[in-house]
Amino acid sequence: MTTARSHSSLYRLGTYLLACVFMFSQAQAFVVDALSFALEGAEKHVSEKGGYTLRKDFWQGSSASGEGYAIKHHLVKGNSYWFWVGTESDDSTMAIAVYNKKGTKSFEGKVEKGSNWIGAQVSVPKSGTYYIAFKITTKDKQEAHWAVAYAFK
Amino acid sequence: MKSLHSLSRSKVLPALGILLAAPIAAMADEADVVRFSEIAKKHKKVVVPIPSEIFNVLDKFDVARNDWRDELKVPERETCRDRNQYALFLGRVVAEGFLAVEAQDREAIRSIGRTVLSVAEELGLRSAVIKHTKAIIDEANDGDWSAVREEFDATRQTVRDEMEKRRDQDLAQCVSVGGWIRGTEIITALINRDYSAKKSEILHQPQLLDHFTTTFKEVRSFQKSPRMKKIIAGLDKLQPLMTDEGVISKQRVADIQSISAQLRKETLTP
Numbered sequence: 460m461t462t463a464r465s466h467s468s469l470y471r472l473g474t475y476l477l478a479c480v481f482m483f484s485q486a487q488a489f490v491v492d493a494l495s496f497a498l499e500g501a502e503k504h505v506s507e508k509g510g511y512t513l514r515k516d517f518w519q520g521s522s523a524s525g526e527g528y529a530i531k532h533h534l535v536k537g538n539s540y541w542f543w544v545g546t547e548s549d550d551s552t553m554a555i556a557v558y559n560k561k562g563t564k565s566f567e568g569k570v571e572k573g574s575n576w577i578g579a580q581v582s583v584p585k586s587g588t589y590y591i592a593f594k595i596t597t598k599d600k601q602e603a604h605w606a607v608a609y610a611f612k
Numbered sequence: 613m614k615s616l617h618s619l620s621r622s623k624v625l626p627a628l629g630i631l632l633a634a635p636i637a638a639m640a641d642e643a644d645v646v647r648f649s650e651i652a653k654k655h656k657k658v659v660v661p662i663p664s665e666i667f668n669v670l671d672k673f674d675v676a677r678n679d680w681r682d683e684l685k686v687p688e689r690e691t692c693r694d695r696n697q698y699a700l701f702l703g704r705v706v707a708e709g710f711l712a713v714e715a716q717d718r719e720a721i722r723s724i725g726r727t728v729l730s731v732a733e734e735l736g737l738r739s740a741v742i743k744h745t746k747a748i749i750d751e752a753n754d755g756d757w758s759a760v761r762e763e764f765d766a767t768r769q770t771v772r773d774e775m776e777k778r779r780d781q782d783l784a785q786c787v788s789v790g791g792w793i794r795g796t797e798i799i800t801a802l803i804n805r806d807y808s809a810k811k812s813e814i815l816h817q818p819q820l821l822d823h824f825t826t827t828f829k830e831v832r833s834f835q836k837s838p839r840m841k842k843i844i845a846g847l848d849k850l851q852p853l854m855t856d857e858g859v860i861s862k863q864r865v866a867d868i869q870s871i872s873a874q875l876r877k878e879t880l881t882p
Contacts, residue, residue: 512664512668512762514662514665514765515765515766515769516662516769518659525642525643526650527646527647527650527651527654528651528654529651529654529656530656530659531656531657531658531659531819532658532659532661533658533659533660533661533817533819533820534661535661535665535666535669535814536669536813536814537668537669537672537814538665538668538669552643552644554643554644554645554646555646556645556646556648558648558651560819562648562649562652564648585813585816585856586813586814586815586816586817586856587816587817587818587819587856588658588819588820590648590651590652592646592648592650592651593646594643594645594646594650596642596643611664611665611668612668
């Protein structure tokens with residue numbers, strides 16, 4: 460016989476699972492949105508005319524509003540890279556920079572911005588590991604979901 | 613003395629505006645900038661470049677097609693002892709595929725495509741990989757070399773994604789390391805044929821090596837495997853040769869080539 464207590468437990472578990480499913484699908488939706496914004500920035504560069512090859516992989520996560528975040532990446536001298544960060548958060552201010560391991564920022568090319576994305580072009584003076592740093596400051600101070608994509612030529 | 617009331621509104625309001633606007637402008641400036649101090653302590657794993665990124669730079673060195681062809685060592689399908697060994701071997705075979713593309717060797721690509729499929733089958737990845745191997749063979753027949761290269765990249769990515777989906781991260785690392793060892797052997801052989809400091813610059817990879825050795829050392833089951841121990845020892849030997857300090861000399865390139873060739877023979881061949 461199922462007791463009232465276990466009913467309530469089952470109900471709580473069901474609600475929790477439903478919430479998880481909802482949160483998961485919502486998080487997935489955020490990622491898809493963030494990635495599609497990053498790819499919006501990529502579009503003209505990965506076209507035949509732009510000549511960049513897009514890596515068919517991306518990085519995603521979320522960070523507090525105004526909190527800096529970085530992806531560590533081995534970049535090869537001789538390639539030109541574009542990195543794009545997209546977010547689903549509207550009306551946010553975005554910043555991007557590329558640093559070497561000593562914290563020097565001197566090899567950045569162009570920076571481009573769209574409504575929900577920011578991109579930076581980089582050609583490094585030396586092959587090695589670099590930090591692709593970015594920051595998303597949202598208007599409502601809520602955390603921002605983001606996705607990063609990149610291309611090279 | 614003028615009282616506050618006596619100050620005209622036209623003077624007070626702009627002054628207040630400036631006072632209030634200053635911190636707002638500073639906040640906007642902070643949002644526009646991401647400083648190194650904000651991210652330096654947040655350690656993350658290094659993103660390993662895909663082979664196409666490396667071969668894209670090698671293309672600029674104008675290596676003769678015959679030189680690429682001379683380095684080609686088309687592997688036959690082999691029986692491995694365990695899944696780690698199959699994953700290492702798969703990484704090596706895919707690296708050979710990139711070399712075959714540079715050599716524009718249709719027969720080698722067809723053979724490599726078939727080997728990739730049979731190794732993927734051993735790892736339970738046949739259905740995920742078959743579309744890529746079919747495309748590799750078709751595109752090689754058409755002579756669309758850049759499409760073949762992209763397809764090898766896609767194969768490697770699909771294999772890694774599938775392994776990660778199945779929580780087989782260790783196997784995914786084996787694929788990366790297998791490809792990296794063979795890739796390093798190929799690159800050093802080519803640089804040594806016509807050495808220049810500009811070319812050897814591509815071998816500055818200390819943090820990438822650090823990433824591989826740290827990851828391998830963290831896997832407990834690898835500690836018990838003589839093959840994996842050999843890989844860790846080999847990567848440790850390569851570390852001081854591939855630092856980011858100074859120029860990588862011809863002799864150092866030869867040393868890197870010799871260690872990676874030995875690693876290939878001892879660990880990537882069943």
